[in-house]
Amino acid sequence: MTQPPPPPPRSVMRRLLALATPIIGLNVLNVLALAVDTAMCGRLPEAEQALTALGFATQVIFLLMVAMIGLTVGTVALVARAFGAGMLDRVNHILHQSTLLTVLVSLVVALVGNLFAPQIISGLGASDEVVAVSLDYLRPLLTGTVFNYLLLLYAAVMRGVGNTRLPFMIAVVTNILNFLFNYGLILGNWGMPALGVQGAALGTVLSQMIGVAAYFFLLSRGQVKGLRLPLKLAPIDRELAGTLLRIGAPAALDMVILNAAFLSIVGMLGRLDEVSVAAHGIGLRIQGLAFVPGMSISQATGAMVGQALGAGDAAQARKVVRASVVLCTGVMTALAVAIVLLAQPIVGIFDVAPGTPLEAFSVLWIELLGYGMPIMGVYIPFVGMLQGAGQTRTSLQINAATTLLAQIPLSAILGFALGWGVFGVWLAFPASFVLKAACGVAVYKRDRWAVTGAKA
Numbered sequence: 323m324t325q326p327p328p329p330p331p332r333s334v335m336r337r338l339l340a341l342a343t344p345i346i347g348l349n350v351l352n353v354l355a356l357a358v359d360t361a362m363c364g365r366l367p368e369a370e371q372a373l374t375a376l377g378f379a380t381q382v383i384f385l386l387m388v389a390m391i392g393l394t395v396g397t398v399a400l401v402a403r404a405f406g407a408g409m410l411d412r413v414n415h416i417l418h419q420s421t422l423l424t425v426l427v428s429l430v431v432a433l434v435g436n437l438f439a440p441q442i443i444s445g446l447g448a449s450d451e452v453v454a455v456s457l458d459y460l461r462p463l464l465t466g467t468v469f470n471y472l473l474l475l476y477a478a479v480m481r482g483v484g485n486t487r488l489p490f491m492i493a494v495v496t497n498i499l500n501f502l503f504n505y506g507l508i509l510g511n512w513g514m515p516a517l518g519v520q521g522a523a524l525g526t527v528l529s530q531m532i533g534v535a536a537y538f539f540l541l542s543r544g545q546v547k548g549l550r551l552p553l554k555l556a557p558i559d560r561e562l563a564g565t566l567l568r569i570g571a572p573a574a575l576d577m578v579i580l581n582a583a584f585l586s587i588v589g590m591l592g593r594l595d596e597v598s599v600a601a602h603g604i605g606l607r608i609q610g611l612a613f614v615p616g617m618s619i620s621q622a623t624g625a626m627v628g629q630a631l632g633a634g635d636a637a638q639a640r641k642v643v644r645a646s647v648v649l650c651t652g653v654m655t656a657l658a659v660a661i662v663l664l665a666q667p668i669v670g671i672f673d674v675a676p677g678t679p680l681e682a683f684s685v686l687w688i689e690l691l692g693y694g695m696p697i698m699g700v701y702i703p704f705v706g707m708l709q710g711a712g713q714t715r716t717s718l719q720i721n722a723a724t725t726l727l728a729q730i731p732l733s734a735i736l737g738f739a740l741g742w743g744v745f746g747v748w749l750a751f752p753a754s755f756v757l758k759a760a761c762g763v764a765v766y767k768r769d770r771w772a773v774t775g776a777k778a
Contacts, residue, residue: 334626334638335645341481342615342622342649344490348477349614351493356380358501359522362508368455372519375455378448382439382460386431388577390471392570393423394478398621399569399712399778400562401482402628407776409632410548417479417541417551419559423566424475428468435464459519466527469534476537481625483548488540492533499529569778572718573709579718583725583751590737590747598744601683604672609691612657616699619650620706627710628778636772639711643766646703654699661692687748694752697759704762711771712778720761729754 363372397420404412439460443453463470473496477489503525510516517524541551584606591598623646630639661668669684670676708717729750736746765771 333645334641335649338619338622338626338642338645338649341484341486341625342619344486345481345618345621346615348486348490348493349618350611351490351497353611353614355497355500355526358497358504359526362504363519363522365509366518371452371455374448375452375519376459376522378443378452379456379460379463382435382442382456383463384581385442386435386464386467388574389427389431390424390474391577392572392574393420393427393566394474394570395573395624395709395714396566396568396570396712397475398478398482398624399628399710399714400565401479402625402710403632403712403778404776405483405548406629406632407634409776412776413483413548414550414552415559416562417549418556419562420475420479420566421472421551422556422558423563424471425468428471431471432464432467435467436461439464455519459523462520462523462527466530469527469530472534472537473530476534476541479549480546481621482628483546484625484629485546486622488546492536495536496529496533499532500526503528565778569712569714572714576714576718576721579721579725583729586730587733587747587751590733591744594737594744594747595679595683597679598683598687601680601687602748604669604674604684605687605691607672608661608668608688612661612691612695613698615653615657616650616695616702619646619653620702620709622646623703623706624710627707628712631711631772631774632776634774636774639707639772640766643703643707646706647700650703651696651699654702655696658692658695661695662689665689665692683744686745690745690748690752694755697752698755701755701759701762704759704766707762707766708771711773713771716765716771720758720765724754724757724761728757 360373360376363369363376366372397416400416401413404410404416439457440453443456443460448456473492477493480486480489504522506512506514507517507521507525508519509521515521538551538553540546541549542553544550588599588602591602623642626642627639630636630642665685665688666681668688669681672684674681674684705717708714732750732753733747736742736749737744738746740746742749
């Protein structure tokens with residue numbers, strides 16, 4: 323009796339979609355975790371002050387997260403290549419070393435953050451009362467930075483070996499726990515103390531601790547295929563740390579440039595009309611959610627490109643990139659149509675009064691973002707391609723050139739020199755992605771990124 327033939331391998335598109343879908347869910351949950359804190363603190367007696375404090379504290383957390391973003395990007399690139407090459411010992415060495423480096427980075431961030439948080443928040447323009455409330459929320463989060471960063475790291479490592487379902491499942495559990503802890507500690511339910519914004523931070527840290535404990539249990543016992551984390555101290559591998567720095571530092575600087583671009587927009591808008599600044603904030607919240615699918619596909623692309631290059635299959639890596647461009651552009655275009663058609667109802671969710679300048683500005687900004695999303699969908703996969711290939715310096719060069727030499731000057735020219743006002747300042751942001759996409763296509767065609775081998 324003959325055996326039936328093995329099932330045909332899944333297409334690149336299906337594999338990419340299967341890998342990206344849990345990442346989308348994970349990233350949405352990360353956004354929702356912050357939304358839960360905000361929504362519950364909005365029920366406090368001094369809700370306006372509490373929400374303002376959370377806004378300032380969140381900016382500080384994002385500012386201090388730059389180094390960790392770089393470390394995770396470098397880790398994914400190296401893990402994916404080693405896994406693609408079948409070098410599981412190297413995969414686990416990277417896992418162990420990146421864990422030690424994450425703990426070190428966390429300690430530095432916790433120390434620096436706790437020392438300088440008051441000055442940073444004050445420098446952002448917060449009043450003394452808001453600074454005090456912000457610190458109530460920020461200090462527990464800064465002290466527990468290691469748990470947040472380890473969750474980010476282990477999700478990245480799992481992505482590198484093609485396992486995105488487990489991080490999603492752990493994120494579901496931690497988000498449920500975050501909700502329950504916050505419900506008890508913010509408002510004093512179930513016999514817990516009513517700690518206000520401090521309770522929100524403690525609830526988040528507690529849920530993150532449990533998530534990290536779950537990862538430790540699974541990884542230390544070898545329950546995840548191909549991964550085993552020894553729970554022991556070891557000397558830092560300086561060569562590996564240097565490679566992580568080489569790959570991760572440009573990715574971190576990418577985030578700095580992105581934040582600088584948004585700050586420049588806010589500065590220009592403030593000179594034109596302060597109401598437009600509020601509209602800009604509303605639009606960024608919509609953008610943060612709308613970009614989740616595209617960025618998740620980009621992250622999955624990076625993992626699959628790294629695995630293919632590690633396996634010595636540059637042709638497969640190119641197939642992944644082409645499939646990613648098609649998938650990401652299609653998804654972002656579909657979302658763009660929805661955002662443009664529903665811009666006014668979306669603004670209404672934020673209780674913006676109809677017929678006001680705030681509504682008009684908010685609708686305008688959201689529509690501009692929507693019109694720009696298809697071309698952004700073309701560019702985003704190339705970011706994943708370069709990160710997976712370990713060519714983050716090229717990505718940084720594209721971002722720096724198009725942002726500093728094109729987007730920011732164009733905003734100034736359109737908004738002020740040509741007198742287009744708020745519309746002109748905003749228009750430069752989606753317009754700059756035409757240049758970014760062109761650069762991405764050019765880099766892909768030059769093929770210098772497709773260097774095979776276990777090391778990036």
